[in-house]
Amino acid sequence: MARSYFIYQMKRDGYLLRMKRFKNMVDIEDEPVYRITSKFGFEKTFEILKNELKEKGFKIFCEIDHESAAKDSGTEMFPAKVILFGKPEGGTQLMNAEPEIALDLPARMLIYYTGETEVVFKKLENIVKEHNLLNFQETAKKFDLNVNNILNSVG
Numbered sequence: 001m002a003r004s005y006f007i008y009q010m011k012r013d014g015y016l017l018r019m020k021r022f023k024n025m026v027d028i029e030d031e032p033v034y035r036i037t038s039k040f041g042f043e044k045t046f047e048i049l050k051n052e053l054k055e056k057g058f059k060i061f062c063e064i065d066h067e068s069a070a071k072d073s074g075t076e077m078f079p080a081k082v083i084l085f086g087k088p089e090g091g092t093q094l095m096n097a098e099p100e101i102a103l104d105l106p107a108r109m110l111i112y113y114t115g116e117t118e119v120v121f122k123k124l125e126n127i128v129k130e131h132n133l134l135n136f137q138e139t140a141k142k143f144d145l146n147v148n149n150i151l152n153s154v155g
Contacts, residue, residue, distance in 0.1 A: 034120070049154060066082070067080055079113040082110050082111075083111070084106045086106035086107050123144045127140070
């Protein structure tokens with residue numbers, strides 16, 4: 001499995017924020033997440049992905065704005081939002097088979113900006129494996145492929 005190494009330096013209140021990532025060359029199938037650098041800015045990436053998810057039939061359950069929450073608490077943070085989304089007909093089957101998978105559902109997509117706009121999605125296939133729902137792996141792979149196609153709209 002490829003390992004990502006992050007070096008952060010923050011330029012807020014005298015600190016410099018910089019991120020570097022070095023990846024070993026491996027097949028994306030080995031990665032537990034899809035990770036892509038967007039060719040668009042933060043807000044545009046967020047809007048494109050949200051709209052693409054809706055157009056492809058995914059339900060948006062909620063959006064979490066970490067930067068806004070940080071500001072509300074009197075602290076600062078780089079732009080970061082999480083979209084919770086899924087397909088209730090599939091998620092319900094998973095939760096009926098293993099109620100504790102609800103801790104990891106709905107699916108989450110992180111969009112953040114630290115010099116570049118990055119998007120990260122933990123594959124449903126890995127979540128299903130973690131909960132030992134091996135009979136749902138093919139369904140999870142299809143879900144992940146749909147999400148990967150959506151991610152490619154900004155990459």
